[in-house]
Amino acid sequence: MRFSIRRILRWLVALALGLAAFSVGWAALYRFVPVPATPLMLIRAAGGAGLEHDWVPLSAISPHLARAVIASEDTLFCGHGGFDWAAIEGAFEDNEEGARLRGGSTISQQTAKNAFLWPDRSWTRKGVEVWFTLLIEQLWPKRRILEVYLNSIEWGDGVYGAEAAARHHFKKPASALTRREAALLAVVLPSPRKWSPNPPGAYVARRAGIIERRMAIVERDGLAECAR
Structure with a gap:
């Protein structure tokens, strides 16, 4: 025995x-090869959502969009090691009674989740997400993390990545996105299949104005310098 x-x-x-x-x-x-597809893309496609996804380098994405997602999702992105501990602590405190995981995810965590993992909110998936977040923070520069993030994030039903999103919603390449369009795209990230950047509803339009003001601060304070 x-x-x-x-x-x-x-x-x-x-x-x-x-x-x-x-x-x-x-x-x-x-670190070097474009992510061909993510688990979420394949799951959605199998469910009939379709798949619009065109990988482009970060240099072919408007810097407005990089500033918009940093302003909206993770203002400390360029400086942290993958985790925003204050935000995580706040999320745990907010969900202590129900023991649910909500909020607190950085761009690095979202990139790890999108590129490597299945869509789930379990503790197991969250634990594996931590591991992959640590890996990419060690193996990739911040610019690469943002590049993968912007090419993998969901921006509508069957629409993934900045290039597909720009063409689907605004009929132009990601490199031509204006400041306002970038802010509108950033606003819908929490619920891309529920909210539309074009035409935007009242909430999305109002929130985009807030994001635009935050983008100005991000640019002023150099909070997106790692994306250059």
Whole structure:
């Protein structure tokens, strides 16, 4: 019996090491290779949502959009190591009674989730997300993290990434997005299949004005310098 338990433990250790090595290699590959599709894209497509996704380098995306998502989603992006601990602490406090995970995710965490993981709100998925967030923060520069984020995020039913979003919603390439259009796209990120950037509803239009003012602060204080 002791031999069997030890054998099982050895197999478990070997499996864990194998998975860790695979994840490191996967993250290292995406440091240089465009992410062809994410688990969410494939799941949505299998459900009949379609798939609009065109990878473009960060240099082909309007800097307005980089500033807009940083202003809207993660103003400390260029300076943190992957986690905004104050935001995470606040999210846990807000959800303590229901033990639900909500809010507090940085752009790095969202990138790890989108590029590598399945859509779920379980503790297991969240734990794996932490691991991949640590990996990409160590293996990728911030510019690459933002590039993958902007090419992978959902911006409508079956619409993924900045290029597809710009063409779908504004009939132009991502490089030509105006300041206002970038703010409108940033606003709908929490609920891209519910809200529309064009035409925007009253809430989206009002919120876009707030994001535009924050973008000015981001630019003034150099909070998006890592995206250059």
